[in-house]
Amino acid sequence: MSKKLNICEIFGPTIQGEGAMMGRPTLFVRTGGCDYRCSWCDTMYAVDPKHSDQWQRMTTEEVMAEIERLSDQTPMHVTLSGGNPAMQPLEDLIDLGHSKGYQFALETQGSLARDWFKKLDQLTLSPKGPSAGVKTDWDVLDACVDLVEPYKQASMKVVIFDDADYAFAQKVQNRYPQLPLYLQAGNHMVDSNAPADIPGVLDRLRWLAEKVASDRWQSACVLPQLHVLAWGNMRGA
Amino acid sequence: MSKKLNICEIFGPTIQGEGAMMGRPTLFVRTGGCDYRCSWCDTMYAVDPKHSDQWQRMTTEEVMAEIERLSDQTPMHVTLSGGNPAMQPLEDLIDLGHSKGYQFALETQGSLARDWFKKLDQLTLSPKGPSAGVKTDWDVLDACVDLVEPYKQASMKVVIFDDADYAFAQKVQNRYPQLPLYLQAGNHMVDSNAPADIPGVLDRLRWLAEKVASDRWQSACVLPQLHVLAWGNMRGA
Ligand code: SF4
Numbered sequence: 034m035s036k037k038l039n040i041c042e043i044f045g046p047t048i049q050g051e052g053a054m055m056g057r058p059t060l061f062v063r064t065g066g067c068d069y070r071c072s073w074c075d076t077m078y079a080v081d082p083k084h085s086d087q088w089q090r091m092t093t094e095e096v097m098a099e100i101e102r103l104s105d106q107t108p109m110h111v112t113l114s115g116g117n118p119a120m121q122p123l124e125d126l127i128d129l130g131h132s133k134g135y136q137f138a139l140e141t142q143g144s145l146a147r148d149w150f151k152k153l154d155q156l157t158l159s160p161k162g163p164s165a166g167v168k169t170d171w172d173v174l175d176a177c178v179d180l181v182e183p184y185k186q187a188s189m190k191v192v193i194f195d196d197a198d199y200a201f202a203q204k205v206q207n208r209y210p211q212l213p214l215y216l217q218a219g220n221h222m223v224d225s226n227a228p229a230d231i232p233g234v235l236d237r238l239r240w241l242a243e244k245v246a247s248d249r250w251q252s253a254c255v256l257p258q259l260h261v262l263a264w265g266n267m268r269g270a
Numbered sequence: 271m272s273k274k275l276n277i278c279e280i281f282g283p284t285i286q287g288e289g290a291m292m293g294r295p296t297l298f299v300r301t302g303g304c305d306y307r308c309s310w311c312d313t314m315y316a317v318d319p320k321h322s323d324q325w326q327r328m329t330t331e332e333v334m335a336e337i338e339r340l341s342d343q344t345p346m347h348v349t350l351s352g353g354n355p356a357m358q359p360l361e362d363l364i365d366l367g368h369s370k371g372y373q374f375a376l377e378t379q380g381s382l383a384r385d386w387f388k389k390l391d392q393l394t395l396s397p398k399g400p401s402a403g404v405k406t407d408w409d410v411l412d413a414c415v416d417l418v419e420p421y422k423q424a425s426m427k428v429v430i431f432d433d434a435d436y437a438f439a440q441k442v443q444n445r446y447p448q449l450p451l452y453l454q455a456g457n458h459m460v461d462s463n464a465p466a467d468i469p470g471v472l473d474r475l476r477w478l479a480e481k482v483a484s485d486r487w488q489s490a491c492v493l494p495q496l497h498v499l500a501w502g503n504m505r506g507a
Pocket residue numbers: 067068069070071073074075076077080115116117142
């Protein structure tokens with residue numbers, strides 16, 4: 034009997050909207066629960082236990098069955114997200130999925146270092162800048178990076194709202210020069226019941242692009258959130 | 271005395287808005303002249319000889335001096351674009367820039383195969399689908415691909431407006447499975463004197479993303495044009 038996983042939602046196929054895998058087809062497994070409370074969190078329904086009545090306790094086999102159903106039994110790419118998916122025992126799911134030909138990416142803030150990160154096909158570490166109002170434990174983030182050091186498909190992603198976040202991202206770059214760094218223009222309107230402020234989002238994208246360009250920060254990569262542009266704040270897209 | 275180059279504009283630093291290098295700081299050297307006349311060309315001012323009074327005949331050394339001025343003499347990434355930059359003798363510029371530490375990407379439709387493509391740091395081949403109203407010479411495109419075959423940083427980019435373009439992109443993928451393929455949602459409003467139709471552009475992005483996701487076309491990558499989102503149709507951004 035495998036351990037139960039806290040699952041908020043499983044959906045797709047859709048397109049990855051962020052970071053290194055932007056634009057590529059994937060399924061999403063969103064776990065419930067997070068050790069952070071970021072001020073601009075866009076998935077509070079997967080964070081705050083007050084929404085936990087909408088989460089399900091599922092076995093590895095049940096999650097895999099749903100992945101196979103959504104993908105018509107044809108192996109494809111799966112993104113493990115949250116909340117903080119590092120809080121869930123996902124190693125068995127990765128092993129089971131791999132045995133069936135599926136690939137797995139995981140995105141986490143890097144507040145919990147799990148040995149099984151080594152098994153992932155892609156890992157995105159997304160430490161949170163000052164605007165999030167949470168504190169980065171650099172030692173744990175170091176431990177996450179140490180796990181993936183020999184591993185080529187790991188990257189850092191920092192959401193940028195302001196100059197303080199930008200300085201934070203520069204610190205991340207200096208500390209982990211070996212990892213590609215994605216700078217994501219922040220979305221300030223994250224209510225999934227309200228329309229996204231697309232002009233506002235694009236204003237921030239322009240501001241960030243102009244800043245990186247004029248600084249000629251050659252190793253940075255400025256990206257929007259493709260899913261917010263295409264589908265707004267709609268859940269499950 | 272080096273050969274003269276037809277130069278439409280040199281600008282930056284800005285952020286690359288398309289394809290494999292999306293989001294990264296770069297300078298643009300846009301050459302004048304093109305052997306195609308795509309219906310939806312967004313740089314007709316670099317294509318139609320009626321604009322050639324705005325182009326300049328410049329030596330390699332003059333272009334390099336402008337690149338160095340714009341980059342404050344600090345080596346950075348340069349994108350050679352057009353028009354069709356393959357019509358210009360750019361080999362000396364690439365050699366001279368490399369000797370000073372600059373990197374060069376080039377984007378062309380692949381209608382002219384140049385031996386010096388081998389010297390590029392990145393090459394984007396962007397054959398045009400049916401909506402462009404031009405004809406792809408597959409033998410020449412094959413020759414371009416043969417030049418870059420051992421070279422890792424080459425990719426294909428196809429602009430998609432409709433189902434026929436999508437089918438064309440699938441043909442490109444099947445013919446050149448070794449090259450990463452970027453599917454770019456088309457921009458139907460390309461008048462640089464009129465505002466871009468951002469909602470329309472985002473509608474096409476959503477349509478394309480949903481199509482690729484439901485087809486689970488795993489090797490495709492759906493991207494918007496970041497510069498159109500950030501700056502609209504403004505020239506020199
Ligand atoms: S770490 Fe992520 S999921 Fe958790 S609160 Fe912050 S933004 Fe939300």
